Amino acid sequence: MARIVMKFGGTSVADLDRIRNVARHVKREVDAGHDVAVVVSAMAGKTNELVGWTRGASAMHDAREYDAVVASGEQVTSGLLAITLQDMGVNARSWQGWQIPIRTDSAHGAARILEIDGSDLIRRFGEGQVAVVAGFQGLGPDNRIATLGRGGSDTSAVAIAAAVKADRCDIYTDVDGVYTTDPRIEPKARRMKKIAFEEMLEMASLGAKVLQVRSVELAMVHKVRTFVRSSFEDPDAPGMDDFANPPGTLICDEDEIVEQEVVTGIAYAKDEAQISLRRLADRPGVSAAIFGPLAEAHINVDMIVQNISEDGSRTDMTFTVPTGDLDKALTVLDAAKPAIGFDAVQSEPGLVKVSVIGIGMRSHAGVAATAFRALAEKGINIKAITTSEIKISILIDSPYAELAVRTLHSVYGLDKS
Ligand code: ADP
Ligand code: ASP
Ligand code: MG
Numbered sequence: 001m002a003r004i005v006m007k008f009g010g011t012s013v014a015d016l017d018r019i020r021n022v023a024r025h026v027k028r029e030v031d032a033g034h035d036v037a038v039v040v041s042a043m044a045g046k047t048n049e050l051v052g053w054t055r056g057a058s059a060m061h062d063a064r065e066y067d068a069v070v071a072s073g074e075q076v077t078s079g080l081l082a083i084t085l086q087d088m089g090v091n092a093r094s095w096q097g098w099q100i101p102i103r104t105d106s107a108h109g110a111a112r113i114l115e116i117d118g119s120d121l122i123r124r125f126g127e128g129q130v131a132v133v134a135g136f137q138g139l140g141p142d143n144r145i146a147t148l149g150r151g152g153s154d155t156s157a158v159a160i161a162a163a164v165k166a167d168r169c170d171i172y173t174d175v176d177g178v179y180t181t182d183p184r185i186e187p188k189a190r191r192m193k194k195i196a197f198e199e200m201l202e203m204a205s206l207g208a209k210v211l212q213v214r215s216v217e218l219a220m221v222h223k224v225r226t227f228v229r230s231s232f233e234d235p236d237a238p239g240m241d242d243f244a245n246p247p248g249t250l251i252c253d254e255d256e257i258v259e260q261e262v263v264t265g266i267a268y269a270k271d272e273a274q275i276s277l278r279r280l281a282d283r284p285g286v287s288a289a290i291f292g293p294l295a296e297a298h299i300n301v302d303m304i305v306q307n308i309s310e311d312g313s314r315t316d317m318t319f320t321v322p323t324g325d326l327d328k329a330l331t332v333l334d335a336a337k338p339a340i341g342f343d344a345v346q347s348e349p350g351l352v353k354v355s356v357i358g359i360g361m362r363s364h365a366g367v368a369a370t371a372f373r374a375l376a377e378k379g380i381n382i383k384a385i386t387t388s389e390i391k392i393s394i395l396i397d398s399p400y401a402e403l404a405v406r407t408l409h410s411v412y413g414l415d416k417s
Contacts, residue, residue: 001033001034001035002034002035002166002167002168002243003034003035003036003037003125003164003165003166003167003168004029004034004035004036004037004166004167004168004169004170005036005037005038005039005157005158005160005161005164005166005168005169005170006025006026006029006036006037006038006039006157006170006172007038007039007040007041007135007153007154007156007157007169007170007171007172008022008025008038008039008040008041008081008172008231009041009153009154009171009172009173009174009231010041010042010043010044010045010046010047011044011173011174012041012172012173012174012231012232013040013041013042013043013044013077013080013081014043014044014045015043016080016084018231019077019080019081019084020084021231021232021235022038022040022081022084022172022231023081023084023085023088023090024088024235024236025172025231025235025240026038026081026085026090026092026130027085027088027090027235028235028236028240028241029241030090030130032241032243035125035164036130036131037121037125037130037131037132037133037160037161037164037166038081038130038131038132038133039133039134039135039153039156039157039160040074040077040078040081040132040133040134040135040153041073041074041077041135041136041153042072042073042074042076042077042136043073043076043077046073046076047070047073047136047150050069050070050072050073051066051070053069054066054069054070063108063109064108064140064142064144066108066109066147067108067109067111067137067140067144067145067146067147068144068145070136070147071097071134071136071137071145071147073136074134074135074136074137074153075096075134077134078094078095078096078132078133078134079094081094081132082094082132085130085132090130091127091128091129091130092129092130092131092132093124093129093130093131093132094132094133094134095121095131095132095133095134096134096137097133097134097137097138097139097145097146097156098137098138098139098145100116100117100118100120100121100133101116101117101138101139102115102116102137102138102139102156102159102160103115103116103117103138103139103141104138104139104140104141104146104148105140105141105146106140106141106142106146107146108140108144108146108147109146109147109149110147110148110149111138111140111146111147111148111149112148112214113138113148113155113156113159113218116159116160116162116163117163118160118163118164118165121160121163121164122164125164133156133160135152135153135154135156135157136148136152136153136156137152137156138156148212148214149212149214150212151209151211151212152212152214153212154171154211154212154214154215155212155214155215155218157169157171157215158215158218158219158222158224158226159215159218161222161224161226162218162222162224166224167225168225168226168227168243169219169224169225169226169227170226170227170229170246170248171211171215171226171227171228171229172229172230172231173210173228173229173230173231174230174231174232175210175228175230176191176229176230176232176233176247176248177191177192177228177229177230177247177248177249178191178192178195178200178203178208178210178211178228178249178251178265179191179192179265180192180264180265180266180409180414181208181265181266181267181268181405181409181414182208182267182268182405185268185402185405185406186266186405186406186409186415188406188409188410188414188415188416189409189414189415189416190414190415190416191249192249192264192265193249193250194249194250194251194252194256194257195249195250195251195252195257195264195265196251196252196253196254196256196257196264196359197216197219197220197251197252197253197254198220198254198359198390199264199265199357199358199359199390200216200251201213201216201217201220202267202355202357202390202391203265203267203357204216206267206268206269206353206355206357206391206393207267207268207269207270207353207355208265208267210228211228211251216251219251225250225252226250226251227246227248227249227250227251228248228249228251229246229247229248229249230247230248233247254359260359260360261358261360262358262360262361262364262367262412263356263357263358263360263361263367263412263414264357264358264359264360265357265358265414266354266355266356266357266405266408266409266412266414267354267355267357268352268353268354268355268401268404268405269352269353269355270350270352270398270401271322271323271324271349271350271352272302272303272320272321272322272323272351272352272353272395273320273321273322273323273325273326273329273347273348273349273350273351274318274319274320274347274348274351274383274384274395275318275319275320275321275326275329275330275333275345275346275347276316276317276318276345276346276347277290277316277317277318277333277340277342277344277345278316278342278343278344278345278346279314279315279316279342279343279344280314280315280316280317280340280341280342281313281314281341281342282309282312282313282314282315286317286340286341287306287317289336289339289340289341290317290333290336290340291304293332293333293335293336294321294329294332294333297328297329297332299321299322299325299328299329299332300321300322300325301319301320301321302319302320302321302353302386303318303319303320303353303384303385303386303393303395304317304318304319304386305317305318305319305384305385305386306318318384320351320353320384320395323349323350323351326347326349330345330347333345350398351383351395351396351397351398352395352396352397352398352400352401352404353393353394353395353396354393354394354396354401354404354405354408355391355392355393355394356368356371356391356392356394356408356412357390357391358390358391358412359390361389361390361391361392362389362390367392367412368385368387368392370411370412371392371394371408371411374407374408374411375394375396375404375407375408378400378403378404378407380396380397380400380403380404380407381396381397382394382395382396383395383396383397
């Protein structure tokens with residue numbers, strides 16, 4: 001017998017029929033004799049609605065009250081799933097983050113899990129009880145509800161799996177695994193049987209929202225055996241209960257992957273904004289003068305490109321921030337203008353970052369050149385580029401996003417044959 005954490009996302013619990021279907025997946029594992037904890041998201045669209053209400057109430061709302069509101073979606077689904085399981089004869093009980101408790105830091109709205117006391121859950125496993133835990137939420141140091149950032153139920157699931165020493169963490173969603181790119185953009189995308197932690201981390205940070213970034217970090221650090229699989233398949237179809245080899249994608253160590261491709265996936269992130277500061281003084285400390293105040297304002301700066309100055313005294317600096325933070329960034333830069341010293345600022349919202357990811361790039365030259373050539377042939381203009389050992393990111397205009405994803409997917413041979 002084993003211990004399994006099963007997580008179900010918003011579309012999987014979108015209404016009572018789907019919750020009933022989820023309960024059948026849970027019952028299958030319970031009937032097989034496993035200890036089971038379930039983590040649920042809010043019903044699809046619910047969190048967006050709740051976020052909208054907090055914004056409507058006040059644009060400058062208190063983050064603690066935002067959390068009080070947006071955490072409520074998961075309270076509903078955890079209770080409903082517990083009721084449905086009980087109705088099927090499964091001994092189940094719902095748990096809110098504060099009841100376990102799942103302790104977080106004080107960053108309301110984007111809190112990190114610090115500690116989970118798994119002892120009560122483990123004791124209840126001993127009594128044959130299924131725990132249905134509200135995802136996305138925990139308890140901050142101020143004893144108030146804190147939420148984990150959008151997509152945070154994935155992180156709740158992996159953290160609980162680590163805390164109760166689960167043998168497996170299954171992330172059930174509306175696709176049947178991790179694909180070479182978003183299958184909704186490129187129907188030729190292929191499902192991967194396995195993907196390395198590091199690649200999944202890059203895919204997630206560069207926009208593939210199938211897993212929250214932090215959940216992949218936790219799975220990597222705590223060595224949680226994590227699968228991404230579909231909740232929409234028949235819960236009792238053959239092979240669904242295959243313990244060692246369930247249908248879906250396993251996120252695992254690099255050395256578990258036998259045939260490593262050079263490029264494993266393409267990710268994209270919408271809503272990037274570009275800011276250019278023109279004719280800056282080219283002197284030590286200028287970067288600190290720009291990026292210090294932006295960091296203090298909690299603005300995430302991503303791609304940074306500094307031009308070589310022609311005359312040794314003046315240069316240009318271009319960087320990206322999320323479009324949602326653009327106005328705030330421009331206000332911060334305006335206030336810091338005397339300290340930075342620049343002539344003009346230009347900005348452009350609504351750009352897209354497309355990224356090519358693969359561990360195999362470490363030992364292969366020419367991967368970037370292939371991307372640039374392929375995009376040029378389609379007439380796609382590149383606005384900025386950043387690279388690391390295992391990824392290349394390219395900033396482009398948003399109307400070209402889908403074309404760029406498909407072009408890169410095909411040029412690296414990722415299309416299914
Ligand atoms: P959930 O509500 O279950 O948490 P999400 O919407 O957060 O589901 O994540 C699943 C979605 O992620 C899929 O519907 C798919 O469109 C998207 N996605 C993006 N990139 C990928 C990828 N490489 N592989 C699989 N799904 C992806
Ligand atoms: N319901 C939350 C969200 O929409 C958490 C999650 O779905 O993982 O972001
Ligand atoms: Mg999600």
